[in-house]
Amino acid sequence: MAHRLAAWTKDTKRSALQDMLELTSGPEYISFGLGLPNAECFPxxxxxxxxxxxxxxxxxxxxxxxxxxxxxxxxxxxxxxxxxxxxxxxxxxxxxxxxxxxxxxxxxxxxxxxxxxxxxxxxxxxxxxxxxxxxxxxxxxxxxxxxxxxxxxxxxxxxxxxxxxxxxxxxxxxxxxxxxxxxxxxxxxxxxxxxxxxxxxxxxxxxxxxxxxxxxxxxxxxxxxxxxxxxxxxxxxxxxxxxxxxxxxxxxxxxxxxxxxxxxxxxxxxxxxxxxxQKDEFTEHLHHLRQEYRLRRNVMIDHLARQLGEVGAWTVPSSGLFMWVRFPESINTMELFKESIATEKVTFFPGSVFAVKPSQMASSSVRLNFSFNNPDKIEDGIARLSRLVKRHL
Amino acid sequence: MAHRLAAWTKDTKRSALQDMLELTSGPEYISFGLGLPNAECFPxxxxxxxxxxxxxxxxxxxxxxxxxxxxxxxxxxxxxxxxxxxxxxxxxxxxxxxxxxxxxxxxxxxxxxxxxxxxxxxxxxxxxxxxxxxxxxxxxxxxxxxxxxxxxxxxxxxxxxxxxxxxxxxxxxxxxxxxxxxxxxxxxxxxxxxxxxxxxxxxxxxxxxxxxxxxxxxxxxxxxxxxxxxxxxxxxxxxxxxxxxxxxxxxxxxxxxxxxxxxxxxxxxxxxxxxxxQKDEFTEHLHHLRQEYRLRRNVMIDHLARQLGEVGAWTVPSSGLFMWVRFPESINTMELFKESIATEKVTFFPGSVFAVKPSQMASSSVRLNFSFNNPDKIEDGIARLSRLVKRHL
Structure with missing residues (x-):
C-alpha cells in the first residue's frame, strides 16, 4: 500500500533537528532553541x-x-x-x-x-x-x-x-x-x-x-x-x-x-x-514586554562576554528575540549541538539550519533565543554553552 | 503598476453571488443562503x-x-x-x-x-x-x-x-x-x-x-x-x-x-x-442540537409541502443543514435569485453554483439552509419563495 503523493512531497520530511528539540524538552535541558516568547509575559x-x-x-x-x-x-x-x-x-x-x-x-x-x-x-x-x-x-x-x-x-x-x-x-x-x-x-x-x-x-x-x-x-x-x-x-x-x-x-x-x-x-x-x-493596558503591556526582553538580552550578552568573549562574536540585537553568535571556523555547531544533547544539555539552533546553501559563516554560528528563559536560566545556559565550546577549541 | 501574480489567479474573482449575499444581510431579508448553524444553539x-x-x-x-x-x-x-x-x-x-x-x-x-x-x-x-x-x-x-x-x-x-x-x-x-x-x-x-x-x-x-x-x-x-x-x-x-x-x-x-x-x-x-x-454536557448539547435542527427541517418541509407541493420536488434530509428543492425545468433559479433580491427578499443558493459543468437539474434547483433561522422565519421565508416561484410558472 503506497499512496501516490504530489511530487514535491517526496523529499520533504520532518527535520531530525525538530525531533531532537522535542526529545530535549525535559526540565534537565535549557533551551535557547525555539523562538518562543516568555510565557510569564503573556497578559x-x-x-x-x-x-x-x-x-x-x-x-x-x-x-x-x-x-x-x-x-x-x-x-x-x-x-x-x-x-x-x-x-x-x-x-x-x-x-x-x-x-x-x-x-x-x-x-x-x-x-x-x-x-x-x-x-x-x-x-x-x-x-x-x-x-x-x-x-x-x-x-x-x-x-x-x-x-x-x-x-x-x-x-x-x-x-x-x-x-x-x-x-x-x-x-x-x-x-x-x-x-x-x-x-x-x-x-x-x-x-x-x-x-x-x-x-x-x-x-x-x-x-x-x-x-x-x-x-x-x-x-x-x-x-x-x-x-x-x-x-x-x-x-x-x-x-x-x-x-x-x-x-x-x-x-x-x-x-x-x-x-x-x-x-x-x-x-x-x-x-x-x-x-x-483597545484598552490602555496594551500600551503598558508592550512597554513591559520590551523591558523584560531587553533585560534578558542584556543578561545573555553579559554572560556571553564573560564566558566566551574571546571566542565568540556577536552584535547587540536592537530588536527581536535572537542573538547570532559566531565561533571560530574550526567549530561546527551542528556537531556541537549533537554533543550537547548528551552532555551539557543546552539546546540551540546550529546556524547551518538557516543556510539556503552551504555556508562557512553559518556552520560555525548558533542562533540563541533570549526571550523564553528567565535570567538565572540564561546564566546557567551560557555557562553550559561555554564549557561545550571550549572543549572544541 | 500591475503585479504579476501566479497564473491560476488570473481568472479567480470573488463570486458576484457572494457579494449579493453580503448586500442582503439586512433584517428585511430572510436568508436560506449560507450554511450557517443556529447561533442560539451554540453552547x-x-x-x-x-x-x-x-x-x-x-x-x-x-x-x-x-x-x-x-x-x-x-x-x-x-x-x-x-x-x-x-x-x-x-x-x-x-x-x-x-x-x-x-x-x-x-x-x-x-x-x-x-x-x-x-x-x-x-x-x-x-x-x-x-x-x-x-x-x-x-x-x-x-x-x-x-x-x-x-x-x-x-x-x-x-x-x-x-x-x-x-x-x-x-x-x-x-x-x-x-x-x-x-x-x-x-x-x-x-x-x-x-x-x-x-x-x-x-x-x-x-x-x-x-x-x-x-x-x-x-x-x-x-x-x-x-x-x-x-x-x-x-x-x-x-x-x-x-x-x-x-x-x-x-x-x-x-x-x-x-x-x-x-x-x-x-x-x-x-x-x-x-x-x-470532556463534560457530559456535550452529549446533551449534541442531542439538543439534533432536536432543534430536526424541528426546523420539519417546519421547512411542512411549509414547502403546503405552498409548493405541486411545483417542487425534494427528499427529506436525514442529516445535515440543507434541503435541495427542484422546480420545473422552465424555472431558472439564478434568475429567481436575482429577482428575489429586489422583490421577495428571500435568499438562497441557485443550484447552478454547485454544478461543475452546466446542468439542467442544477439550474432549476435551489439549496435551502434550514438550520440558521427559527421556525417563524422559516415559515415566512417559504411563503416568500412560494410567491416568487409561482410568478414564474
Missing part, C-alpha cells in the same frame, strides 16, 4: 477578561463572520508606530504571520519561478517555497549590516525577474540585525523600479529595545511592499493572529485564497485580541 | 466556562504548542459514533474542515492531475482545486441516491488515475442526500482496488436526524480513506477546529504542510473545545 488575566467579554457580552463570537473590523482598526493604529498609514480596506487578517507569508507565496508563485532571498534566512519561508520548487536567487547577508542591497540590485538586473523578495528588516531571524533606514529606502526603491514585490516579514518590528524605531520598508513604498505582521510575539502565539497590509487589488485576491484555505480566521480569537488591544 | 455559556478554565487554570494555553492530546482523545471517542476506531497518532487537528480538505489536496495533487468528483458538489472543494487546475472527472449524482458508484468504477477503469475522489456521504452539501451503507462499502472497496484515496468530507455526520446513523466510509476501509471532520457544525464555527483521520505516514506529511501553512492550530481554541467535550 493572561487581561485576555481572560477579554474572552469573557467576547463570549458573554458581544454578538456572535462563535459564528462564521467576516474579519472583525474592530481588530482592523487597532492594527491601523499599531501600524502608525511602524510609520505606515493605511486604510482599513488594506488590512487583511491571518492566522499568524506564517499564514500571511504562505498566502502571499501562493498568490505570487507559479511552480518553478524564482524568488530572491538572503543566503541565511528564516526556515519557515523556505518551507513555504517547497511545493513550488522555485529557483532561490540568494544574496549575501551578514549579522552586522544585513542584506547586501547592492547585490540585490545586481541580481535584479541580471537574472530572471523573481516573483518576490523576502526580507526580515527588524530583529532578523536568525541573524539578529536590524536594517538601516537607508537600506530600507533603497530596497523600497528597487522593488518599485524592478516591479518585484517585497514580502516584509515584521514579527519583531514592535519589539525595539532602543529608543529609535526604524520605520517599516512599507512606509517608504506602498504598492510594492506586502507587509506581514504578527500578534504572536507581542500578544500570544496561542491565538494564531497576524495580518497583511497590501493594496486593495491584492487584498481581494488574498480573500479568495484565504477562503479556500480555512474560510476565515477564528472569530473568537479575533474578538479576544480586539478587546484587549 | 456559549459552557464555552465561556471552558475558556476561563483554559486561561486561568491550565498551563500555557497561549504558547506555541503541539496539538492538544486531550482534544485528540475526545475526537477518538467521537469517531466511534461514526464506526471508526483509530489511534491518537492517526488524528490530525486542523483549523476547520476546509483546511483539512486544503491540506490533503496540497499533499495529493500535482498541477494538472485529475480528481474525481460529483457533477454537483461543494464549491469549497472546487476552490481548493483552483491553483492546481486539475482535470475534474465528473460522475453523475442525484438528490435521492447520491453519487453513482457504478459510474465511479467506470471512470476509474477507463480514465487516467485521479489523485483522489471527493465524497460528502452524510447530509450532502448541496444535494442533501445521505449515502446508503452499500454504496459506502462499494466506494471503500473501489478506493482500495484502484488505489485512489477518498477524501471523506463529513461535517454533517454527527447531525443525523433519524435513529440509524450510517457508519463513515472510513469505517469500511482505513488506508484509502482520509476522513475530514469538523467542529463547526456541532460546536461552533468561530473556533475554527476540525480534524483529519489518516494513517501515520500521511499524518507525518500533513504535519509538514501544516507547519508551513500556519505553524499550528490555535492552542487556546483547542483547549476550550477539549474542556467542553
Amino acid at each position: 493572561t488575566e487581561q485576555l481572560a477578561v477579554s474572552a469573557h467579554e467576547a463570549l458573554l457580552r458581544q454578538s456572535d463570537p462563535l459564528q462564521y463572520a467576516p474579519p472583525t473590523e474592530q481588530l482592523k482598526r487597532q492594527i491601523q493604529l499599531l501600524m502608525r508606530q511602524r510609520g505606515v498609514e493605511c486604510g482599513i480596506s488594506q488590512i487583511f487578517l491571518t492566522a499568524g504571520a506564517q499564514q500571511g507569508i504562505n498566502l502571499l507565496a501562493r498568490l505570487l508563485l507559479d511552480p518553478g519561478r524564482a524568488v530572491l532571498a538572503e543566503e541565511v534566512t528564516y526556515t519557515g519561508f523556505l518551507q513555504v517555497l517547497e511545493p513550488f520548487q522555485p529557483r532561490v536567487l540568494t544574496v549575501p547577508t551578514d549579522p552586522v549590516s544585513g542584506i547586501d542591497v547592492d547585490q540585490v540590485e545586481q541580481v535584479l538586473q541580471s537574472e530572471e525577474r523573481p516573483a518576490c523578495m523576502y526580507v526580515i528588516p527588524s530583529g532578523h531571524n536568525p541573524l539578529s540585525y536590524t536594517l538601516s533606514k537607508e537600506k530600507r529606502q533603497k530596497l523600497a526603491q528597487l522593488a518599485a523600479v524592478y516591479e518585484v514585490p517585497i514580502i516584509e516579514d515584521d514579527p519583531y518590528g514592535f519589539l525595539a529595545y532602543e529608543d529609535s524605531e526604524i520605520p517599516a520598508i512599507k512606509s517608504f513604498q506602498s504598492d510594492w511592499v506586502f507587509y506581514v505582521g504578527s500578534f504572536s510575539k507581542i500578544l500570544a502565539p496561542g491565538l494564531r493572529l497576524g495580518w497583511i497590509i497590501a493594496n486593495d487589488a491584492i487584498i481581494e485576491k488574498l480573500s479568495i485564497v484565504k477562503e479556500a484555505t480555512d474560510i476565515n480566521t477564528a472569530t473568537l480569537t479575533q474578538q479576544i485580541a480586539a478587546n484587549f488591544l | 456559549t455559556e459552557q464555552l465561556a466556562v471552558s475558556a476561563h478554565e483554559a486561561l486561568l487554570r491550565q498551563s500555557d494555553p497561549l504558547q506555541y504548542a503541539p496539538p492538544t492530546e486531550q482534544l485528540k482523545r475526545q475526537i477518538q471517542l467521537l469517531m466511534r459514533q461514526r464506526g471508526v476506531e483509530c489511534g491518537i497518532s492517526q488524528i490530525f487537528l486542523t483549523a476547520g474542515a476546509q483546511q483539512g480538505i486544503n491540506l490533503l489536496a496540497r499533499l495529493l495533487l500535482d498541477p494538472g492531475r485529475a480528481v474525481l468528483a460529483e457533477e454537483v458538489t461543494y464549491t469549497g472543494f472546487l476552490q481548493v482545486l483552483e491553483p492546481f487546475q486539475p482535470r475534474v472527472l465528473t460522475v453523475p449524482t442525484d438528490p435521492v441516491s447520491g453519487i453513482d458508484v457504478d459510474q465511479v468504477e467506470q471512470v476509474l477503469q477507463s480514465e487516467e488515475r485521479p489523485a483522489c475522489m471527493y465524497v460528502i456521504p452524510s447530509g450532502h452539501n448541496p444535494l442533501s442526500y445521505t449515502l446508503s451503507k452499500e454504496k459506502r462499502q462499494k466506494l471503500a472497496q473501489l478506493a482500495a482496488v484502484y488505489e485512489v484515496p477518498i477524501i471523506e468530507d463529513d461535517p454533517y455526520g454527527f447531525l443525523a436526524y433519524e435513529d440509524s446513523e450510517i457508519p463513515a466510509i472510513k469505517s469500511f476501509q482505513s488506508d484509502w480513506v482520509f476522513y475530514v471532520g469538523s467542529f463547526s457544525k456541532i460546536l461552533a464555527p468561530g473556533l475554527r477546529l476540525g480534524w483529519i483521520i489518516a494513517n501515520d505516514a500521511i499524518i507525518e506529511k500533513l504535519s509538514i504542510v501544516k507547519e508551513a501553512t500556519d505553524i499550528n492550530t490555535a492552542t487556546l481554541t483547542q483547549q476550550i473545545a477539549a474542556n467542553f467535550l
Whole structure:
C-alpha cells in the first residue's frame, strides 16, 4: 500500500533537528532553541477578561463572520508606530504571520519561478517555497549590516525577474540585525523600479529595545511592499493572529485564497485580541514586554562576554528575540549541538539550519533565543554553552 | 503598476453571488443562503466556562504548542459514533474542515492531475482545486441516491488515475442526500482496488436526524480513506477546529504542510473545545442540537409541502443543514435569485453554483439552509419563495 503523493512531497520530511528539540524538552535541558516568547509575559488575566467579554457580552463570537473590523482598526493604529498609514480596506487578517507569508507565496508563485532571498534566512519561508520548487536567487547577508542591497540590485538586473523578495528588516531571524533606514529606502526603491514585490516579514518590528524605531520598508513604498505582521510575539502565539497590509487589488485576491484555505480566521480569537488591544493596558503591556526582553538580552550578552568573549562574536540585537553568535571556523555547531544533547544539555539552533546553501559563516554560528528563559536560566545556559565550546577549541 | 501574480489567479474573482449575499444581510431579508448553524444553539455559556478554565487554570494555553492530546482523545471517542476506531497518532487537528480538505489536496495533487468528483458538489472543494487546475472527472449524482458508484468504477477503469475522489456521504452539501451503507462499502472497496484515496468530507455526520446513523466510509476501509471532520457544525464555527483521520505516514506529511501553512492550530481554541467535550454536557448539547435542527427541517418541509407541493420536488434530509428543492425545468433559479433580491427578499443558493459543468437539474434547483433561522422565519421565508416561484410558472 503506497499512496501516490504530489511530487514535491517526496523529499520533504520532518527535520531530525525538530525531533531532537522535542526529545530535549525535559526540565534537565535549557533551551535557547525555539523562538518562543516568555510565557510569564503573556497578559493572561487581561485576555481572560477579554474572552469573557467576547463570549458573554458581544454578538456572535462563535459564528462564521467576516474579519472583525474592530481588530482592523487597532492594527491601523499599531501600524502608525511602524510609520505606515493605511486604510482599513488594506488590512487583511491571518492566522499568524506564517499564514500571511504562505498566502502571499501562493498568490505570487507559479511552480518553478524564482524568488530572491538572503543566503541565511528564516526556515519557515523556505518551507513555504517547497511545493513550488522555485529557483532561490540568494544574496549575501551578514549579522552586522544585513542584506547586501547592492547585490540585490545586481541580481535584479541580471537574472530572471523573481516573483518576490523576502526580507526580515527588524530583529532578523536568525541573524539578529536590524536594517538601516537607508537600506530600507533603497530596497523600497528597487522593488518599485524592478516591479518585484517585497514580502516584509515584521514579527519583531514592535519589539525595539532602543529608543529609535526604524520605520517599516512599507512606509517608504506602498504598492510594492506586502507587509506581514504578527500578534504572536507581542500578544500570544496561542491565538494564531497576524495580518497583511497590501493594496486593495491584492487584498481581494488574498480573500479568495484565504477562503479556500480555512474560510476565515477564528472569530473568537479575533474578538479576544480586539478587546484587549483597545484598552490602555496594551500600551503598558508592550512597554513591559520590551523591558523584560531587553533585560534578558542584556543578561545573555553579559554572560556571553564573560564566558566566551574571546571566542565568540556577536552584535547587540536592537530588536527581536535572537542573538547570532559566531565561533571560530574550526567549530561546527551542528556537531556541537549533537554533543550537547548528551552532555551539557543546552539546546540551540546550529546556524547551518538557516543556510539556503552551504555556508562557512553559518556552520560555525548558533542562533540563541533570549526571550523564553528567565535570567538565572540564561546564566546557567551560557555557562553550559561555554564549557561545550571550549572543549572544541 | 500591475503585479504579476501566479497564473491560476488570473481568472479567480470573488463570486458576484457572494457579494449579493453580503448586500442582503439586512433584517428585511430572510436568508436560506449560507450554511450557517443556529447561533442560539451554540453552547456559549459552557464555552465561556471552558475558556476561563483554559486561561486561568491550565498551563500555557497561549504558547506555541503541539496539538492538544486531550482534544485528540475526545475526537477518538467521537469517531466511534461514526464506526471508526483509530489511534491518537492517526488524528490530525486542523483549523476547520476546509483546511483539512486544503491540506490533503496540497499533499495529493500535482498541477494538472485529475480528481474525481460529483457533477454537483461543494464549491469549497472546487476552490481548493483552483491553483492546481486539475482535470475534474465528473460522475453523475442525484438528490435521492447520491453519487453513482457504478459510474465511479467506470471512470476509474477507463480514465487516467485521479489523485483522489471527493465524497460528502452524510447530509450532502448541496444535494442533501445521505449515502446508503452499500454504496459506502462499494466506494471503500473501489478506493482500495484502484488505489485512489477518498477524501471523506463529513461535517454533517454527527447531525443525523433519524435513529440509524450510517457508519463513515472510513469505517469500511482505513488506508484509502482520509476522513475530514469538523467542529463547526456541532460546536461552533468561530473556533475554527476540525480534524483529519489518516494513517501515520500521511499524518507525518500533513504535519509538514501544516507547519508551513500556519505553524499550528490555535492552542487556546483547542483547549476550550477539549474542556467542553470532556463534560457530559456535550452529549446533551449534541442531542439538543439534533432536536432543534430536526424541528426546523420539519417546519421547512411542512411549509414547502403546503405552498409548493405541486411545483417542487425534494427528499427529506436525514442529516445535515440543507434541503435541495427542484422546480420545473422552465424555472431558472439564478434568475429567481436575482429577482428575489429586489422583490421577495428571500435568499438562497441557485443550484447552478454547485454544478461543475452546466446542468439542467442544477439550474432549476435551489439549496435551502434550514438550520440558521427559527421556525417563524422559516415559515415566512417559504411563503416568500412560494410567491416568487409561482410568478414564474
